[in-house]
Structures are given as C-alpha cells and as structure tokens.
Amino acid sequence: MTTTPTGSDATSAALSDDLLDPIEPAAYFMAAQPGGPERVLAQHTRREDGRCSACSVHALVSWPCGLASIAQRAQTITTERRKVRQSRQTLRTHGL
Numbered sequence: 001m002t003t004t005p006t007g008s009d010a011t012s013a014a015l016s017d018d019l020l021d022p023i024e025p026a027a028y029f030m031a032a033q034p035g036g037p038e039r040v041l042a043q044h045t046r047r048e049d050g051r052c053s054a055c056s057v058h059a060l061v062s063w064p065c066g067l068a069s070i071a072q073r074a075q076t077i078t079t080e081r082r083k084v085r086q087s088r089q090t091l092r093t094h095g096l
C-alpha cells in the first residue's frame with residue numbers, strides 16, 4: 001500500500017513561515033537580554049562605504065549585517081512589548 005502526498009505540506013509551510021525565518025527567533029532571544037540589542041548595534045555600525053564596521057574586519061559585509069538586523073528587530077519587539085505594558089497599566093490606573 002502506498003500513501004500519496006496531500007496538500008497539507010503547503011498549509012503547514014505557510015503556518016510555520018515565522019518560525020522558519022532565522023531572524024525572528026533570534027530577535028526574540030536577543031530582546032530577552034537586557035541591553036543586548038543596544039550593545040550589538042553599538043558595535044555593528046554602518047560605515048561610510050555602507051559596510052558593517054564590526055563584521056567587515058573579517059569580510060566585507062553590507063550593513064545592516066545579520067546581527068544588526070536581529071538587534072533592530074529585537075528593539076522593535078521590546079518597543080512593542082513596552083507599549084502593550086503601558087496601555088495595560090493605563091487601563092488598570094483608570095480602573096477599566
């Protein structure tokens with residue numbers, strides 16, 4: 001007896017798109033480190049020639065490099081979380 005592949009592969013691929021993106025989980029990890037994104041972005045700055053100042057020591061890497069991209073995403077995650085926390089506090093303060 002043989003099994004024929006169904007269309008479920010395409011569906012599960014679409015659902016796990018976020019998890020397959022290597023930036024997203026790494027950004028959440030970095031967002032959990034206090035000051036992590038800021039430390040990375042302080043080192044991985046854009047040079048005048050558009051390369052990353054830290055990574056281009058080893059090879060010419062365009063900025064934002066992988067680490068800088070992750071750090072920028074981590075900062076966005078932190079900002080979004082802070083906004084959610086503040087709006088929750090506002091609701092609590094006003095007894096809503």
Ligand SMILES: [Zn+2]
Nearest residue numbers: 044052055065
């Ligand atoms: Zn870099």
